[in-house]
Amino acid sequence: MTNEEIRSEFEKFVGNEKYKHFILTIYEAFPLRKRLFFWQEQLLKDFTNEFDLEIIEFSKIHEIFNYCPVHNYQLKRDNVPIVDGNEINSKISYEREKELFPLANIIAPRDLERFSYPKTVDVVYCKKCRELNKKYN
Numbered sequence: 001m002t003n004e005e006i007r008s009e010f011e012k013f014v015g016n017e018k019y020k021h022f023i024l025t026i027y028e029a030f031p032l033r034k035r036l037f038f039w040q041e042q043l044l045k046d047f048t049n050e051f052d053l054e055i056i057e058f059s060k061i062h063e064i065f066n067y068c069p070v071h072n073y074q075l076k077r078d079n080v081p082i083v084d085g086n087e088i089n090s091k092i093s094y095e096r097e098k099e100l101f102p103l104a105n106i107i108a109p110r111d112l113e114r115f116s117y118p119k120t121v122d123v124v125y126c127k128k129c130r131e132l133n134k135k136y137n
């Protein structure tokens with residue numbers, strides 16, 4: 001299977017909602033996580049078993065699943081400022097944002113569990129998500 005086929009078959013296999021959650025979980029933390037969660041590994045395993053495919057190694061994950069699950073635009077990399085969560089003013093709710101443009105990533109909210117922060121961080125974003133973010137904010 002090509003990467004594109006893997007994406008579309010995997011989406012059909014797990015269903016649209018779970019697929020979205022799977023992809024967004026890969027890209028929700030910055031810097032990006034170095035491994036998948038157990039439930040993600042489990043989904044992939046069920047999928048590869050069903051289609052008799054080779055196990056998908058983590059090193060291939062970003063290469064295969066690099067499309068926005070909402071808009072199907074290829075994801076790009078950027079370096080954005082890290083800001084305090086209290087400074088983020090959005091005109092629409094967090095839930096709506098997650099639904100409409102989950103991968104805008106114009107800024108990165110500060111992770112409160114850490115003591116010191118760099119000023120910027122590398123993120124992954126979808127161009128369409130950013131356009132919508134502009135339109136709604």
Ligand SMILES: [Zn+2]
Pocket residue numbers: 068069070071072073101102103126127128129130
């Ligand atoms: Zn998008």
